[in-house]
Amino acid sequence: MIIQEAMTIQRKLEILSDAAKYDVACTSSGVNRKGKDSSIGNSLASGICHSFSADGRCISLLKILFTNECIFDCKYCFNRSSNDVVRASFTPEEICELTIEFYRRNYIEGLFLSSGIMVSPNHTMELIFQALRMLREDYNFNGYIHCKTIPGTDQALIEAIGWYADRMSINLELPTASSLKKLAPHKSRNNILKPMRQIQLRRDMNKDYLGIYDRSLDSKHTRANKISASNTKLLLPSKEDSKNIDNSNQLTHNTTNSNKSFTKELSQAMASTSTLSPYWKPPSASSRYVPAGQSTQMIIGATEESDLHIMSVSEALYDNFDLKRVFYSAFMNVNQDNLLPSTENGPPLLREHRLYQADWLLRFYGFKTRELLSESKPNFNIFLDPKCDWALRHLEQFPIEVNKADYFTLLRVPGIGVNSARRIIMARKNSALDFKDLKKMGIVLKRAVYFITCKGKMLYPVKLNEDFITRELIADNKKLPFGIDKDITYKQLSFFDDVSFQINNK
Amino acid sequence: MNLTKIFVCENSIDGIFTAIYQAWSSGYGHANVKIEEECEKNTYSNIQLFSDYIHVKTNIEQALMVSRSIKTKISLQVYEMVCRVALSNYQGKGDLIYRFLVLGFHIGKDIIGHLSNEIVNKIFKINRYVNNEVHHLLGFIRFTEQDNGVLASIIHPKNNILSLVTPHFVDRLPKEKFIILDGDRGLCSIYIPKKPWVLAEVPVMDSYSYDKDIANGDDEYQDLWKIFFDSIAIKERINPKLQRNNLPIRFRRDMTEFFITDKNS
Ligand code: SF4
Numbered sequence: 183m184i185i186q187e188a189m190t191i192q193r194k195l196e197i198l199s200d201a202a203k204y205d206v207a208c209t210s211s212g213v214n215r216k217g218k219d220s221s222i223g224n225s226l227a228s229g230i231c232h233s234f235s236a237d238g239r240c241i242s243l244l245k246i247l248f249t250n251e252c253i254f255d256c257k258y259c260f261n262r263s264s265n266d267v268v269r270a271s272f273t274p275e276e277i278c279e280l281t282i283e284f285y286r287r288n289y290i291e292g293l294f295l296s297s298g299i300m301v302s303p304n305h306t307m308e309l310i311f312q313a314l315r316m317l318r319e320d321y322n323f324n325g326y327i328h329c330k331t332i333p334g335t336d337q338a339l340i341e342a343i344g345w346y347a348d349r350m351s352i353n354l355e356l357p358t359a360s361s362l363k364k365l366a367p368h369k370s371r372n373n374i375l376k377p378m379r380q381i382q383l384r385r386d387m388n389k390d391y392l393g394i395y396d397r398s399l400d401s402k403h404t405r406a407n408k409i410s411a412s413n414t415k416l417l418l419p420s421k422e423d424s425k426n427i428d429n430s431n432q433l434t435h436n437t438t439n440s441n442k443s444f445t446k447e448l449s450q451a452m453a454s455t456s457t458l459s460p461y462w463k464p465p466s467a468s469s470r471y472v473p474a475g476q477s478t479q480m481i482i483g484a485t486e487e488s489d490l491h492i493m494s495v496s497e498a499l500y501d502n503f504d505l506k507r508v509f510y511s512a513f514m515n516v517n518q519d520n521l522l523p524s525t526e527n528g529p530p531l532l533r534e535h536r537l538y539q540a541d542w543l544l545r546f547y548g549f550k551t552r553e554l555l556s557e558s559k560p561n562f563n564i565f566l567d568p569k570c571d572w573a574l575r576h577l578e579q580f581p582i583e584v585n586k587a588d589y590f591t592l593l594r595v596p597g598i599g600v601n602s603a604r605r606i607i608m609a610r611k612n613s614a615l616d617f618k619d620l621k622k623m624g625i626v627l628k629r630a631v632y633f634i635t636c637k638g639k640m641l642y643p644v645k646l647n648e649d650f651i652t653r654e655l656i657a658d659n660k661k662l663p664f665g666i667d668k669d670i671t672y673k674q675l676s677f678f679d680d681v682s683f684q685i686n687n688k
Numbered sequence: 689m690n691l692t693k694i695f696v697c698e699n700s701i702d703g704i705f706t707a708i709y710q711a712w713s714s715g716y717g718h719a720n721v722k723i724e725e726e727c728e729k730n731t732y733s734n735i736q737l738f739s740d741y742i743h744v745k746t747n748i749e750q751a752l753m754v755s756r757s758i759k760t761k762i763s764l765q766v767y768e769m770v771c772r773v774a775l776s777n778y779q780g781k782g783d784l785i786y787r788f789l790v791l792g793f794h795i796g797k798d799i800i801g802h803l804s805n806e807i808v809n810k811i812f813k814i815n816r817y818v819n820n821e822v823h824h825l826l827g828f829i830r831f832t833e834q835d836n837g838v839l840a841s842i843i844h845p846k847n848n849i850l851s852l853v854t855p856h857f858v859d860r861l862p863k864e865k866f867i868i869l870d871g872d873r874g875l876c877s878i879y880i881p882k883k884p885w886v887l888a889e890v891p892v893m894d895s896y897s898y899d900k901d902i903a904n905g906d907d908e909y910q911d912l913w914k915i916f917f918d919s920i921a922i923k924e925r926i927n928p929k930l931q932r933n934n935l936p937i938r939f940r941r942d943m944t945e946f947f948i949t950d951k952n953s
Contacts, residue, residue, distance in 0.1 A: 238930025
């Protein structure tokens with residue numbers, strides 16, 4: 183390990199932002215906060231992107247590690263203890279200066295602070311706590327702060343940090359406990375779920391205390407309102423469906439088992455309601471605890487879990503832990519580790535993309551994982567986005583009448599998103615809509631035409647036939663690889679998923 | 689034969705509102721009046737032979753009367769929408785607003801539900817377009833610290849959005865002195881702590897000299913920002929097309945992180 187004592191701030195920033203780049207959650211959304219005369223900063227719930235890096239991703243926060251030293255040895259991580267890399271650490275003052283000076287120049291919305299583990303989880307998190315408190319209290323920073331929690335951190339520290347951060351996150355890293363054990367031997371599922379639960383409960387208490395009514399909970403019609411350890415099982419995906427499972431299928435078997443064990447882990451973590459003992463005095467009576475909520479992140483494609491598995495885990499996290507976001511990070515074999523899949527041909531970006539699309543469907547469109555995937559079809563299709571794919575499998579529910587369908591039914595039409603659905607509902611109050619009207623309103627009909635009627639008529643006289651629509655839908659997709667021709671049927675197409683594609687390609 | 693009366697006004701909210709007031713109360717009838725705002729790009733190529741041109745002198749009182757009636761008789765939301773259209777770069781916006789208000793005063797606040805009406809629709813589209821640029825610039829505006837501690841920024845927006853972005857920075861940076869300059873319009877907004885911010889006119893110089901002043905190369909945080917900007921990208925995922933979609937090239941001339949590549953080439 184090389185530690186350089188007198189390192190310039192430039193060099194530190196270079197090392198510690200480079201080491202933070204794989205963290206995907208660079209969003210500043212989720213909290214509205216006006217500025218204050220005595221301080222610097224405000225926050226917009228919609229979030230603001232300040233730049234876009236060469237990979238096209240949004241830069242919104244100063245995303246850095248506190249240190250890239252680490253006593254853990256996670257296989258997928260460049261900073262793992264067994265790697266011989268240059269190590270650097272910021273001081274709390276340096277973090278504050280950088281944040282404030284970047285913020286003044288409007289480079290950023292705030293700070294995203296993550297870290298490797300120096301000495302111990304508690305030692306590191308204490309330094310991070312110092313940095314955040316200094317930033318808020320000495321530098322009067324009122325902008326956005328996202329703080330990552332290290333598994334194994336003491337409850338008391340988590341309690342204290344939550345009063346200074348807008349969002350906290352603790353990485354789930356991998357969808358199953360067994361994968362976690364294999365790739366991150368120093369972390370345990372329990373060390374990850376427990377703090378998540380602690381923060382969730384603390385937020386609830388704080389909201390009750392302040393009398394804040396969380397509308398976002400209410401609008402998510404499918405979401406359980408009150409969470410208790412007893413109804414955990416009801417919310418978990420595999421319960422009912424497990425009856426219909428074909429046990430001869432090896433993959434099926436695995437999935438179900440691990441889903442079940444996740445159920446168990448969840449209930450364990452959630453049973454720990456009463457352990458909320460530590461108390462840190464809020465900076466002020468009206469302070470909010472982690473107001474922008476929690477998020478987490480999973481690595482995609484380092485281990486064998488199917489999309490079904492990953493989405494089931496996400497769904498359970500949304501339903502039971504009130505997470506605001508689950509992020510997916512396409513695995514990259516940065517250590518050229520032979521035990522892990524090679525990513526020579528690039529990381530599984532398409533798969534990551536599909537997971538984000540499906541995640542969106544869960545959060546805003548009222549879909550459930552089990553509608554999108556099943557044991558017999560556990561992975562998303564390469565060519566069709568999850569909603570199109572779903573619609574093609576449910577042609578019996580189409581076409582729907584634009585002038586009558588309710589909001590959530592409209593949202594199920596391929597090509598109609600949240601904005602379009604809202605516009606339709608607003609406009610049809612005044613007069614029944616025609617295809618012409620929809621076009622005028624800027625609604626893209628390219629895909630939607632196969633699934634809707636206006637005043638009882640379809641735009642073209644087409645039969646709802648899955649093969650026909652499939653061909654029409656993918657006809658725009660100019661580069662169709664691997665010998666797919668225009669005679670493709672839906673059945674054939676649905677065999678192509680990113681997972682097996684990656685495997686076949688090896 | 690009926691001559692169309694064309695009310696030519698200053699290209700500003702007050703100018704357009706004054707023209708609307710005068711055209712409305714002229715008694716010629718809605719069908720016989722038209723509003724045209726002055727702008728550099730307006731070449732008057734479509735000067736109509738059989739029309740009267742009436743030059744409208746901006747009158748704050750008349751303009752205020754129009755804004756007040758929109759707020760009370762239609763709604764605050766509609767008022768804000770109309771203002772955004774008046775600040776847009778849409779040619780013929782003055783007349784569009786006039787037609788929209790004819791409908792608005794007739795129907796009331798529910799006018800915004802009439803999305804399939806062409807005029808209403810146009811108003812919405814322009815609003816989205818202006819809002820998008822505002823939202824982009826809330827993130828893309830770059831301040832550089834001048835030697836005297838003032839934060840300065842230059843922008844070249846398509847719409848005249850200075851008055852729409854400034855309040856955000858006043859709220860955010862209450863203890864800073866700052867100035868945001870619209871390099872194409874010769875307008876700037878100035879804020880000094882504890883005072884209301886103001887909009888001021890400045891001579892339009894060739895923008896190069898502004899750029900150079902404002903870009904103040906001595907501000908050391910510019911380098912730190914560039915270092916961060918470069919190292920945060922994942923090399924295996926480089927994707928210029930995605931970057932361009934999200935951050936259109938036209939903004940980059942004013943953004944610190946693109947200075948070197950843009951200005952040395
Ligand atoms: S704990 Fe694991 S993932 Fe985090 S820095 Fe250390 S080795 Fe990397």
